[in-house]
Amino acid sequence: MYNSLTLNYEPVERVKILTNGESVKYSEMTDFQQAFLCGAIKEKKPKKILEVGVSAGGTTAVILECLKELGNECEMYSVDWLDFYYLEPEKQVGFFARNNMEKICGKTCHRFLSGNSIPFFIEEIGAEIDCLILDTCHRLPGELMDFIAVLPFLKNGCMVILHDVGENMLNLNEGHEEDIATKLLFTSVSGKKYYMPENDPNLNEYMISNIAAFVVDETTGENIDNSVMALSSTWQMALSVTEVKKYREIVRKYHKREVYNLFERVTRAQERLSIIKEVKKHYGGEIHDLVDKWKEAKGGVYLYGAGHYAGIYMRFAKINGLEIRGIIVSDGHQILPVSESNLPIIHLADNNPDESYHVVLALDKTHWPDILKNVEKLDNFSVIGCD
Numbered sequence: 001m002y003n004s005l006t007l008n009y010e011p012v013e014r015v016k017i018l019t020n021g022e023s024v025k026y027s028e029m030t031d032f033q034q035a036f037l038c039g040a041i042k043e044k045k046p047k048k049i050l051e052v053g054v055s056a057g058g059t060t061a062v063i064l065e066c067l068k069e070l071g072n073e074c075e076m077y078s079v080d081w082l083d084f085y086y087l088e089p090e091k092q093v094g095f096f097a098r099n100n101m102e103k104i105c106g107k108t109c110h111r112f113l114s115g116n117s118i119p120f121f122i123e124e125i126g127a128e129i130d131c132l133i134l135d136t137c138h139r140l141p142g143e144l145m146d147f148i149a150v151l152p153f154l155k156n157g158c159m160v161i162l163h164d165v166g167e168n169m170l171n172l173n174e175g176h177e178e179d180i181a182t183k184l185l186f187t188s189v190s191g192k193k194y195y196m197p198e199n200d201p202n203l204n205e206y207m208i209s210n211i212a213a214f215v216v217d218e219t220t221g222e223n224i225d226n227s228v229m230a231l232s233s234t235w236q237m238a239l240s241v242t243e244v245k246k247y248r249e250i251v252r253k254y255h256k257r258e259v260y261n262l263f264e265r266v267t268r269a270q271e272r273l274s275i276i277k278e279v280k281k282h283y284g285g286e287i288h289d290l291v292d293k294w295k296e297a298k299g300g301v302y303l304y305g306a307g308h309y310a311g312i313y314m315r316f317a318k319i320n321g322l323e324i325r326g327i328i329v330s331d332g333h334q335i336l337p338v339s340e341s342n343l344p345i346i347h348l349a350d351n352n353p354d355e356s357y358h359v360v361l362a363l364d365k366t367h368w369p370d371i372l373k374n375v376e377k378l379d380n381f382s383v384i385g386c387d
C-alpha cells in the first residue's frame, strides 16, 4: 500500500507571513499539498532540485522557504515552457518568487529557465537531481513524457513529487477530465510511493487527493517500459515536430537501446495519429475517401496553400505514400513551412492551361469560399473533397 510522510506546514505558514498572505493567491497548491511537498523535501533534504511548471512562482517560494528553514545548501532549477505567467501575461513567469527572493531564499542557488520544455534544458541542468517536482499541463503526453526524458538525470533515491494526480476527478464540471498525465505516471512507475488522502482536509465527494510522491530506485529504470507503454494512451495535446524530435534525441542519448526503441515506436504512432486526426477534422470527410481520391488523381495532387495546413498535408501524404506535385499559391501569398521542401511553387496566375490540376485545399477553411470562387473559373482545376 501507499506510504505516509510527515506533513510540514511550517514553511507554508511562514511564507504567508513574509508575503502578507499573497502566497495563497499565487501558489496553485492547497495548504495540505504544500505541506505534503515540504514534508517530502524535509524527508529528502535535497542537494539538487528540479521544479517543472512554475506559473506565478507561489509554490517556488514555499519550496525556497522550506530549504531555508532546513538550512540546506542546494541548487534549484525552476523550468516553465512559457516566459510569462499564463493567468496574467503581462507578468514574468515566477514573478512572485522573484519579487520575494530576498525574504525566502537562504543558501539555495536558484535559477529560472523558461521559454521551452524540459528536454531543451535538461543537459544544461545536468545529473544528480535528487528532488523533482512535476506540475505542468497534466494532459498527455505532459508529465509522463517529461519524467521519461529526465529519469537518466535523477539520482538513485530522488524524491519525485507529482501534483494533480486526481485532477480528472476533482473538477468534473470544469473540463479537466483529460488531466491524467501525473496519474498515469504515478500508477505506471516503480518505486516506494506516498499518497495520503486520509490526511487531506480538502477531499471532495470523489475522495481523491491531488498530490503524490515516489522515490526513484533501481527498479524505476528497470521498469520504465511500463511508463513508455502508458505513453501510448490517447494524447490530448499535439506536440510540434521539433519538440518530439528533441525528446527522442534525449531518450536515445541517455536511455538503454530497448527503451529508446519502444519510445520511438510509441511517439511515431502518436505523431501519425495526430496528423490523421487533424486532416480528418480539416478535410471534413472520411480519410479513406481522401486517400482514394488522391491516389486516383494521376500524377499526384497539388496542395493549395503554403502555411500550417500545407505542412500538415505534406506529413499526411508522407505517412500514406501519396504524391504531391506542387504547391499552389494565390499571387502575393507568403510561402511558409513548405518553402523548405523541394516542391515546385506555382502561382495561380501562372498555371499551365495544358495541365490538369487536382487540388487539395490545404489552408484555413475561412479562405475556402474565395479560393473556390477563383478556381471555379478554371477548366483545368478540380478540387478534391468539394464536389
Ligand SMILES: C[S@@+](CC[C@H](N)C(=O)[O-])C[C@H]1O[C@@H](n2cnc3c(N)ncnc32)[C@H](O)[C@@H]1O
Binding pocket: 026, 027, 028, 029, 052, 053, 054, 055, 056, 057, 058, 059, 060, 079, 080, 081, 082, 086, 116, 117, 118, 135, 136, 137, 142
Ligand atoms: C499548474 S501550473 C503550475 C503551478 C505551480 N506549480 C504552482 O503550484 O503554483 C502549470 C505551469 O506549467 C507550465 N507548463 C505547461 N506545460 C508545460 C510543459 N510541457 N513544460 C513546461 N512547462 C509547462 C505552464 O506554462 C504553467 O505555468
